[in-house]
Amino acid sequence: MIKQDLYYFNLLKKKVATTFLKSNHAPDLIEKWKGEDIVSFQEDLFVKVKAKVSEKWFYTYFKNNTEKLPRIDMLNLLSEYVGLKDWNTFKATHKNKEPFSLNKRKSLYWLLLLIPVLVFFVFGMNSKNQFHFCFVDAIKNEPITKTPLDIKILQDEESPLYFKTDSLGCFNYETKETRIRFVVQSPYHKTDTIVRSIDSNSNQTVKLITDDYALMLHYYSNGNVKDWKKHKQQLDKLIANDAQIYQLFNDNIGVEIFTKEDFIRFITIPTRNLGRVEILDKTLEHGKIVKLKFIVK
Secondary structure (H helix, E strand, C coil): CHHHHHHHHHHHHHHHHHHHHCCCCCCCCHHHCCCHHHHHHHHHHHHHHCCCCCHHHHHHHHHCCCCCCCCHHHHHHHHHHCCCCCHHHHHHHCHHHCCCCHHHHHHHHHHHHHHHHHHHHHHHHHCCEEEEEEEEECCCCCECCCCCCEEEEEECCEEEEEEECCCCCEEEEEECCCEEEEEEEECCEEEEEEEEEHHHCCCCEEEECECHHHHHHHHHHCCCCCCHHHHHHHHHHHEEEEEEEEEECCCCCCEEEECHHHHHHHHHCCCCCCCCEEEEEEEEECCEEEEEEEEEC
8 A cells, every 4th residue: 555655645745836836936846846945835834734844854755755654644734735634535536546556557567568469369360371382394494384283282180282383383372370281293293292381481493303204205105206116115114014004084984994015005106196195193113104194185
């Protein structure tokens, strides 16, 4: 209670000064009164409430910042001087003007600390991070635009999300997470897993290493080889004897299964289909293709 009472006493000093200055001349702040100002106040106090204070008392309680209150009888007289019945009446009258108590100040202090945290939390929950990646061929250093790449976003404890690159060889992804992990797959490039955090996302270009096997198949299937005998020999080395080879169709009418020999024959006989063959997927084991999917566009 002493701190609250000191607040009221400091307020009472201001009211005393205001009351005195209504009929007297002196500095606005009671702490600046001296000499004749103090004498005039002593006389005015005696006239109005029949009480006197010594100059020492004035210096102790009015000129200096004190940590203790005057006696209750003096507080009552000073309250009467400013027009109120007594000290308790003065405090009750100015209760609504009381500043925050110590507990209230502590509460305000913690509230001020929590506000930035709450703001960060709210905006953090609602804000999303923007990830942007573009893919280029590691050898040619050119954007990979002819064939869309398959992007598989890996999520913790959730099913993957699937995307494809756009016409510029790029893809965008928006998420609340600060870290992204995805697998990029290409018919003619090696599969790669990319991990990137939003803080280190300055380098948005991803280079993919060419898949020599896929390029060779693409090369052969487009009929760019004049020596067909040598062509067959190279394909025979490239593909495993028990390879699983599937032809898919645009209208999803089914799948045709090829043996190794059938497939080699298919892409070594010059027909109008060559040049329209596109490799969709492949699996390698011990340097040979053991599984292959293709389509004729």
